[in-house]
Amino acid sequence: MAAGPADAVGVEVRALRKSFGDGPPLFDGLDLVVEPGESVALLGSSGVGKSTLIRIVAGLDRDVGGTVRIGGIPPAEAAMPGFVFQDPRLLPWLTAAENIRLAAPAITDGGIAALLARMGLDGQGGLLPGELSGGMQRRVALARALAVEPRLLLLDEPFVSLDRRLVRELHALVAGIVAERRLTSILVSHEPEDAARLATRAIRLEGRPARIVMDRRIDLAPGARDPVEVRRLADELDREAGG
Numbered sequence: 394m395a396a397g398p399a400d401a402v403g404v405e406v407r408a409l410r411k412s413f414g415d416g417p418p419l420f421d422g423l424d425l426v427v428e429p430g431e432s433v434a435l436l437g438s439s440g441v442g443k444s445t446l447i448r449i450v451a452g453l454d455r456d457v458g459g460t461v462r463i464g465g466i467p468p469a470e471a472a473m474p475g476f477v478f479q480d481p482r483l484l485p486w487l488t489a490a491e492n493i494r495l496a497a498p499a500i501t502d503g504g505i506a507a508l509l510a511r512m513g514l515d516g517q518g519g520l521l522p523g524e525l526s527g528g529m530q531r532r533v534a535l536a537r538a539l540a541v542e543p544r545l546l547l548l549d550e551p552f553v554s555l556d557r558r559l560v561r562e563l564h565a566l567v568a569g570i571v572a573e574r575r576l577t578s579i580l581v582s583h584e585p586e587d588a589a590r591l592a593t594r595a596i597r598l599e600g601r602p603a604r605i606v607m608d609r610r611i612d613l614a615p616g617a618r619d620p621v622e623v624r625r626l627a628d629e630l631d632r633e634a635g636g
């Protein structure tokens with residue numbers, strides 16, 4: 394069945410093997426299936442391999458064993474996912490709008506304007522990254538990831554080293570966009586609170602080779618979680634995660 398633009402895609406990782414150098418492998422037979430439309434938070438200790446795993450899913454690292462499929466297709470052949478890095482990675486000599494166009498050359502001016510407006514940056518596409526606050530730069534990076542109209546959104550610790558108020562604003566923005574666009578998403582994080590706000594499923598990796606030590610579905614829709622619920626969930630995930 395051909396995937397139409399409104400279809401969320403699933404991710405299937407089977408028997409994944411990955412090593413760097415001569416040390417013990419990072420992954421040695423890891424299986425992970427993400428259903429279409431799930432919002433997965435990938436938790437785990439520093440260095441366990443979370444970023445490596447989403448880079449592999451994104452097709453940015455292809456030197457691996459096992460199979461990876463996005464909507465049934467190898468990453469190299471699948472439609473490009475949206476990828477948000479830990480730092481915004483905007484080219485400083487290009488405006489916000491030009492940075493977005495670089496990722497999606499076919500996008501129209503109206504498309505860029507609409508994306509920026511959705512990010513709360515109405516009319517600010519002509520500014521250079523140096524003229525934007527850290528929070529605004531992250532919004533542009535999110536707009537750039539969405540400019541390719543992805544069905545899969547991959548976020549690698551996009552909220553790290555931001556103040557709590559900003560993190561909350563970005564959580565609300567990401568949750569809204571994922572729901573509106575019916576995206577499948579995978580968020581790498583250290584923070585149970587990120588999972589408690591955004592995820593419909595929280596997975597924790599531990600050990601080397603890494604294995605899944607927690608895999609928990611969260612039934613309540615992200616938009617329906619009040620602060621008390623978020624706190625309770627974050628505490629539970631922290632305990633279950635052994636953190």
Ligand SMILES: Nc1ncnc2c1ncn2[C@@H]1O[C@H](COP(=O)(O)OP(=O)(O)OP(=O)(O)O)[C@@H](O)[C@H]1O
Pocket residue numbers: 413414419437438439440441442443444445446583
């Ligand atoms: N390109 C590389 N070359 C060599 N080793 C690497 C490379 N990329 C990652 N590693 C190693 O693989 C391991 C996992 O790294 P990775 O960044 O995936 O972990 P992580 O769980 O995302 O950690 P963190 O939460 O600290 O970002 C680390 O030991 C890291 O040093």
